[in-house]
Amino acid sequence: MCNGNGRVTRGSWLRLVLLVLSMAYPALSAVPTGNPPPADLSGTVEDPLGAVVVNATVALLPSNGASVLVTMTNQSGHFEFHEVLPGRYRLTAEAAGFAEVSIEINVFAGQSNRMDLQFAQLAAQKQ
Numbered sequence: 233m234c235n236g237n238g239r240v241t242r243g244s245w246l247r248l249v250l251l252v253l254s255m256a257y258p259a260l261s262a263v264p265t266g267n268p269p270p271a272d273l274s275g276t277v278e279d280p281l282g283a284v285v286v287n288a289t290v291a292l293l294p295s296n297g298a299s300v301l302v303t304m305t306n307q308s309g310h311f312e313f314h315e316v317l318p319g320r321y322r323l324t325a326e327a328a329g330f331a332e333v334s335i336e337i338n339v340f341a342g343q344s345n346r347m348d349l350q351f352a353q354l355a356a357q358k359q
Contacts, residue, residue, distance in 0.1 A: 269342035274312040277305050277325045278350045284309025285351065288327035295320040316345075325349045 277288040290311040292301040296319065305311045305325075318341035324334040330351040339345050 268318045270315040270317055271339050271341055271343050271345055272312065272314050273316050273323075273337075273339055273345045273347065274310065275323075275346055275348045276309045277311065277327070278309060278348065279330065280351055280353060282350070285325075285327050285330070288325050288330075290349070291324045291326075292316065293322040293324065295322070318342075323347055323349065325351070327351070329354055 273292065275290075277285045277290065279285055284305070286305060286307055286309060288305040288309070288311075290303050290305060292313055294300075294317075298317075301313050301316070303311050303313060316339050318339050321337050321339060322334055323337050324332060326332045331353050333349050333351050335347070335349070337345075337347050
């Protein structure tokens with residue numbers, strides 16, 4: 233790295249800078265960017281007896297007033313939301329013949345979150 237009179241040569245200096253940068257890059261790339269990674273949320277909707285409910289409407293309402301996400305349960309009573317921003321939400325389910333069910337949940341960044349819903353009772357009959 234040094235020439236005969238104790239000075240660092242230009243090539244040696246460049247190699248030293250590249251070495252330091254290559255060691256610092258992995259640490260710098262791990263610095264959070266301020267945007268947490270999105271998450272997935274899934275679950276199953278069941279009736280009061282534990283049977284799955286097909287074609288239930290499931291809504292995810294953010295506590296910050298952002299856009300509501302809505303989906304339907306499939307033939308297995310399963311629902312999924314993808315690319316959900318982390319935070320606090322109200323998760324609701326509605327289906328014909330049942331009273332709406334609603335719970336407060338937290339969605340955690342970068343995880344596959346699971347939350348099952350179960351209708352507690354049948355909807356009140358209108359007379």
